[in-house]
Amino acid sequence: MESPQRKFQKLQQIIDKYEGKASQLIPILQEVQEEYRYLPEEVLTYIATAMKLPPATVFGVATFYAQFSLIPKGKYVIRICDGTACHVRGSELINQAVRKELNLQDNQSTTEDLQFTVERVSCLGACGLAPVVTVNDTEVYGQMTPEEILAVVKKLREEG
Amino acid sequence: MLKTREDLIKLQEKAKDALRKEKMRILVCAGTGCVASGSLKVYDALKQKLKEKGLEVKVELMEEKDNEPCAVNTSGCHGFCQMGPLVRIEPEGIFYHHVKESDVDDIVEQHVIAGQLVERLLYKHPVTGEVAKTQDQVPFYSKQTRVALEHCGRINPDDIYDYIAHDGYQAVAKVFFEMKPEEVINEVLESGLRGRGGGGFPTGRKWQFAAAAEGEKKYVICNGDEGDPGAFMDRSVMEGDPHRVLEGMMIAGYAIGADEGYIYVRAEYPLAVKRLRKAIADAEQLGLLGENILNSGFSFKIHVKEGAGAFVCGEETALIASIEGQRGMPRPRPPFPAQKGLWGCPTIINNVETLANLPSILLRGGKWFRAFGTEGSPGTKTFALAGQVAHTGLVEVPMGMTLREVVFDIGGGLKKGKEFKAVQIGGPSGGCLTEEHLDLKLDYDELRKVGAMVGSGGLVVMGKDTCMVEVAKFFMSFVQSESCGKCVPCREGTKRMLEILTAITKGQATEEDLKLLEELAYIVQDGSLCGLGKTAPNPVLTTLRYFRDEYEAHVRDKKCPAGACKDLQDYYIDPEKCKGCGLCARVCPAGAISGEKKQPHTIDKAKCAKCGTCIEKCKFNAIYTA
Ligand SMILES: Cc1cc2nc3c(=O)[nH]c(=O)nc-3n(C[C@H](O)[C@H](O)[C@H](O)COP(=O)(O)O)c2cc1C
Numbered sequence: 001m002e003s004p005q006r007k008f009q010k011l012q013q014i015i016d017k018y019e020g021k022a023s024q025l026i027p028i029l030q031e032v033q034e035e036y037r038y039l040p041e042e043v044l045t046y047i048a049t050a051m052k053l054p055p056a057t058v059f060g061v062a063t064f065y066a067q068f069s070l071i072p073k074g075k076y077v078i079r080i081c082d083g084t085a086c087h088v089r090g091s092e093l094i095n096q097a098v099r100k101e102l103n104l105q106d107n108q109s110t111t112e113d114l115q116f117t118v119e120r121v122s123c124l125g126a127c128g129l130a131p132v133v134t135v136n137d138t139e140v141y142g143q144m145t146p147e148e149i150l151a152v153v154k155k156l157r158e159e160g
Numbered sequence: 161m162l163k164t165r166e167d168l169i170k171l172q173e174k175a176k177d178a179l180r181k182e183k184m185r186i187l188v189c190a191g192t193g194c195v196a197s198g199s200l201k202v203y204d205a206l207k208q209k210l211k212e213k214g215l216e217v218k219v220e221l222m223e224e225k226d227n228e229p230c231a232v233n234t235s236g237c238h239g240f241c242q243m244g245p246l247v248r249i250e251p252e253g254i255f256y257h258h259v260k261e262s263d264v265d266d267i268v269e270q271h272v273i274a275g276q277l278v279e280r281l282l283y284k285h286p287v288t289g290e291v292a293k294t295q296d297q298v299p300f301y302s303k304q305t306r307v308a309l310e311h312c313g314r315i316n317p318d319d320i321y322d323y324i325a326h327d328g329y330q331a332v333a334k335v336f337f338e339m340k341p342e343e344v345i346n347e348v349l350e351s352g353l354r355g356r357g358g359g360g361f362p363t364g365r366k367w368q369f370a371a372a373a374e375g376e377k378k379y380v381i382c383n384g385d386e387g388d389p390g391a392f393m394d395r396s397v398m399e400g401d402p403h404r405v406l407e408g409m410m411i412a413g414y415a416i417g418a419d420e421g422y423i424y425v426r427a428e429y430p431l432a433v434k435r436l437r438k439a440i441a442d443a444e445q446l447g448l449l450g451e452n453i454l455n456s457g458f459s460f461k462i463h464v465k466e467g468a469g470a471f472v473c474g475e476e477t478a479l480i481a482s483i484e485g486q487r488g489m490p491r492p493r494p495p496f497p498a499q500k501g502l503w504g505c506p507t508i509i510n511n512v513e514t515l516a517n518l519p520s521i522l523l524r525g526g527k528w529f530r531a532f533g534t535e536g537s538p539g540t541k542t543f544a545l546a547g548q549v550a551h552t553g554l555v556e557v558p559m560g561m562t563l564r565e566v567v568f569d570i571g572g573g574l575k576k577g578k579e580f581k582a583v584q585i586g587g588p589s590g591g592c593l594t595e596e597h598l599d600l601k602l603d604y605d606e607l608r609k610v611g612a613m614v615g616s617g618g619l620v621v622m623g624k625d626t627c628m629v630e631v632a633k634f635f636m637s638f639v640q641s642e643s644c645g646k647c648v649p650c651r652e653g654t655k656r657m658l659e660i661l662t663a664i665t666k667g668q669a670t671e672e673d674l675k676l677l678e679e680l681a682y683i684v685q686d687g688s689l690c691g692l693g694k695t696a697p698n699p700v701l702t703t704l705r706y707f708r709d710e711y712e713a714h715v716r717d718k719k720c721p722a723g724a725c726k727d728l729q730d731y732y733i734d735p736e737k738c739k740g741c742g743l744c745a746r747v748c749p750a751g752a753i754s755g756e757k758k759q760p761h762t763i764d765k766a767k768c769a770k771c772g773t774c775i776e777k778c779k780f781n782a783i784y785t786a
Pocket residue numbers: 354355356357358359360361363383384385386387388471472473474475476477509510511512514515690691692
């Protein structure tokens with residue numbers, strides 16, 4: 001585990017990079033989330049103090065945008081597109097297959113062991129390949145089927 | 161560093177020269193779709209193989225080579241991602257699809273060296289069997305007219321010189337040195353260009369307001385939020401021709417007197433952000449962005465802002481709030497952004513595609529642009545074809561083309577085994593069209609007349625097995641989760657509407673509910689502040705208008721005519737196929753299945769909970785729904 005000082009040191013660097021400007025709150029949160037994979041409460045409080053903003057403003061912004069998560073996400077974030085193109089080509093079946101495989105309950109999106117997070121998104125912009133799934137935003141899988149997504153999960157599990 | 165217009169002209173000549181010297185150019189699509197299908201591997205293998213064969217290879221336009229080299233470049237999206245990875249070979253425009261690493265040897269040995277086409281990679285018409293050698297001969301492309309997408313798939317988006325070789329930045333040079341700002345606005349007015357972001361507001365008029373507004377400081381914002389789920393034209397332009405977007409913004413800036421611009425890009429588009437950032441850096445380095453560009457006295461800089469996942473931020477006032485670092489909530493207009501926008505300064509917001517049309521309009525004239533399209537909606541429009549259509553993808557056609565031409569001629573009709581039922585146009589704000597609208601001309605005014613809208617140009621084709629209530633529910637669920645919550649009718653109304661739609665698909669709704677649904681639709685429409693709420697009921701209203709019988713079947717007969725709503729289906733066992741193994745009876749949580757060993761089993765409809773477990777478990781495919 002990182003020591004608290006180290007943790008906030010990195011945070012302060014990010015804030016300083018944007019000169020602590022209130023208008024840069026969103027890019028700051030984006031970069032901080034990239035660093036910690038989510039936005040822990042104490043981090044948001046720290047940001048508010050450091051930027052001299054009311055905590056309500058920072059929490060308000062962090063909760064408004066879907067990109068920000070206040071709870072930890074898994075190591076692998078699987079995003080299943082539910083845009084129109086993917087929806088009409090059966091993305092729900094893929095969603096069900098992964099959720100079942102990972103034993104996720106109805107309101108749960110991250111596995112207990114913090115390995116996987118499953119999210120729906122509306123359109124990843126690769127609609128010609130519907131249905132589309134991404135892993136950690138970088139790997140894009142097109143024309144997916146329930147079988148193939150299970151193979152992807154298996155591969156990720158093997159990678160650990 | 162380019163210091164004058166003459167410098168730019170000289171550079172363009174050099175770039176064109178370099179282009180002419182290329183014996184051949186191989187463009188490998190590196191749009192998001194083709195990359196996902198493995199196009200970068202093809203690209204690397206091609207370069208490797210060509211070098212092995214001792215051929216002169218160059219990857220950047222301005223690389224100095226002695227002989228006539230073979231250029232290998234990446235390009236942006238061609239719009240036909242389903243056929244990817246795509247490879248286009250110049251000068252003829254040969255079009256290879258589904259190219260794999262293992263095809264590279266043949267491309268190099270057969271095509272590049274021996275000058276023969278690799279037949280198996282060419283497009284073959286699924287019905288007539290006719291082979292298309294060039295991209296233009298492929299039916300998907302032959303009926304298109306590309307203006308905004310002119311360069312997508314044709315040039316290397318990461319190479320500013322390639323853009324310059326293709327008349328890039330000539331429009332701004334012309335504007336800076338030959339036209340007054342008013343003349344620019346007049347040309348745009350003359351073109352009749354209307355905003356491609358959904359509203360269809362005349363671009364020139366918007367600029368007039370901003371130009372007339374008092375203020376030292378003004379801004380241009382490019383709206384790259386692309387919220388309509390299922391549309392990807394803006395992404396393709398930003399990824400495939402980023403300099404064109406910058407040039408469009410500069411023209412807008414010059415016209416209204418702004419010296420700074422922002423591009424707001426959706427969080428889900430990392431590649432677009434990367435390409436735009438590179439394009440900006442390259443343009444700055446050449447002196448095409450920055451202070452006193454080409455010694456014209458005009459300065460302009462551009463920033464990229466990444467969104468954070470909120471559909472409502474596509475709405476202009478919410479977008480401005482988001483750039484300012486706040487929650488992206490719309491505010492009432494007036495004041496319009498043209499008067500009071502970003503940081504309180506006069507601001508114009510234009511969509512990516514709107515801006516991408518500008519370089520061509522200014523270079524070739526408003527009259528030229530007007531020659532395409534209809535009287536009220538001049539020009540071309542991109543549509544993202546999706547759903548149960550044979551060819552999905554991104555197309556650009558003159559406004560006023562009929563729905564039939566787009567779906568059947570370009571899109572190749574429905575997927576095998578599907579029959580046309582409806583088209584949903586304009587995304588969550590749009591509406592449904594049916595067979596009777598197939599000959600409708602697609603333009604702003606015609607679509608509005610039938611309760612739909614062009615929107616951003618999402619076009620989802622649906623077959624007979626699509627349930628229209630489910631479609632309405634899908635869009636309602638989208639807008640409901642994206643409502644910012646500021647106004648009650650939108651926040652609560654969409655929630656209630658979604659509940660009713662869900663109940664309908666479950667067979668739990670009454671005729672009263674149906675009436676309430678319609679009433680709510682009008683309340684949400686009238687009582688909402690921004691376009692999200694105002695248009696949210698459109699999918700419901702148009703499906704009610706054209707498919708009321710389908711709603712009624714769900715409500716009255718508890719039946720889904722399309723056979724799509726799972727909860728309205730009954731489960732049956734086919735006695736012919738059933739072996740009587742008893743597995744289904746053991747797994748059925750409701751105890752609804754009974755039967756003698758080795759005899760066909762039966763399902764008690766009254767007890768069945770429609771969980772689907774039995775279907776999944778039966779090894780003999782004996783269980784079906786109807
Ligand atoms: C809820 C909502 C979402 C919108 N999303 C977008 C969008 O993603 N892209 C866009 O260009 N315009 C969007 N618009 C329209 C913009 O508010 C604005 O009209 C447009 O960007 C103006 O550019 P144009 O005149 O070039 O079309 C949206 C409007 C609303 C109400």
